[in-house]
Amino acid sequence: MQRPTFDELFALLSAASLSSSDLSRLREWIASIRDPSECIALIEAAAAGRPCPRCGSLRQHRCGSASGLQRFRCLGCGRTFNALTGTPLARLRKRERWLPYLQCVLESRTVRDAAQAVGVHRTTSFRWRHRFIRGAMRHRPARLGAVVEADETYRLESQKGARNLQRPPRQRGGVAARRGISGEQDCLLVARDRNGQTLDFHTGHGQVTAAQLHEHLLPVLPMDVLLISDGAAAYRSFARTAGITHEAVNASAGQRARGAIHIQNVNSWHSRFKTWLVRFKGVASRYLIHYSGWQRLLDARQLHTPALWLCAAVRQT
Numbered sequence: 001m002q003r004p005t006f007d008e009l010f011a012l013l014s015a016a017s018l019s020s021s022d023l024s025r026l027r028e029w030i031a032s033i034r035d036p037s038e039c040i041a042l043i044e045a046a047a048a049g050r051p052c053p054r055c056g057s058l059r060q061h062r063c064g065s066a067s068g069l070q071r072f073r074c075l076g077c078g079r080t081f082n083a084l085t086g087t088p089l090a091r092l093r094k095r096e097r098w099l100p101y102l103q104c105v106l107e108s109r110t111v112r113d114a115a116q117a118v119g120v121h122r123t124t125s126f127r128w129r130h131r132f133i134r135g136a137m138r139h140r141p142a143r144l145g146a147v148v149e150a151d152e153t154y155r156l157e158s159q160k161g162a163r164n165l166q167r168p169p170r171q172r173g174g175v176a177a178r179r180g181i182s183g184e185q186d187c188l189l190v191a192r193d194r195n196g197q198t199l200d201f202h203t204g205h206g207q208v209t210a211a212q213l214h215e216h217l218l219p220v221l222p223m224d225v226l227l228i229s230d231g232a233a234a235y236r237s238f239a240r241t242a243g244i245t246h247e248a249v250n251a252s253a254g255q256r257a258r259g260a261i262h263i264q265n266v267n268s269w270h271s272r273f274k275t276w277l278v279r280f281k282g283v284a285s286r287y288l289i290h291y292s293g294w295q296r297l298l299d300a301r302q303l304h305t306p307a308l309w310l311c312a313a314v315r316q317t
């Protein structure tokens, strides 16, 4: 189907009889549209001076433009690229709606709600949500501070949206077949220092292991860290092999804190996450890390405008 021109659309719209709800929808939509050049200027500024995303060379020259973005040719590998090449935002269209859409992300609006607010299809809304989150969640501290609380939260594994279910389906709002933490649960490991810097890791199914703690935590802990956890054996074993100072609070024995030795900051992060997650009515396991990353960014309040979120999603790490 050929796309109508603006004049044709305008003629159609003028001829239509609009109800007051049509009018308010139209007004919301028009108010949400931004000049695409605003978005492009932010993207170009965030990516300024970036090396070639393929070979890392800084030697490049300008080579025309494509869909509004400056194109560069790399003198190292000869390929062309623009500010979005290699980022999760590459090849997404309708840039005039990105900033309004990001406002919906900041407001934690549902896929359907955000789609209606900015006038895109629900599948576009879903795709954008996950691309914008995947881009921005690379905005995370490289290393935590001297005192770190770590704890896991478990969620029943979900294959929501999967075409081929790998197991018999559960009833809606299903429960695990086995009690306690089993391979049916996704493990989300969260480490938070006393300055509020937070890192999240989806370690896989089942109880976290010492090897997983080694893999995820060791690179982000400072040498002289004091690690605080609950009494799970995996932390003790990890700390011993890694040569890390470790204190455990024995929650099962009713102990919650010994002075500054507690995991209340990380536990309250978990409870904020779970409360926030309710609105999405179940999230697929494969996207769990996106949702925790999304909540981590909202909770940290650093990317508190659409422009800041966009720049974080564009920037190379």
Ligand SMILES: [Zn+2]
Binding pocket: 052, 053, 054, 055, 056, 057, 074, 075, 076, 077, 078, 079
């Ligand atoms: Zn190159």
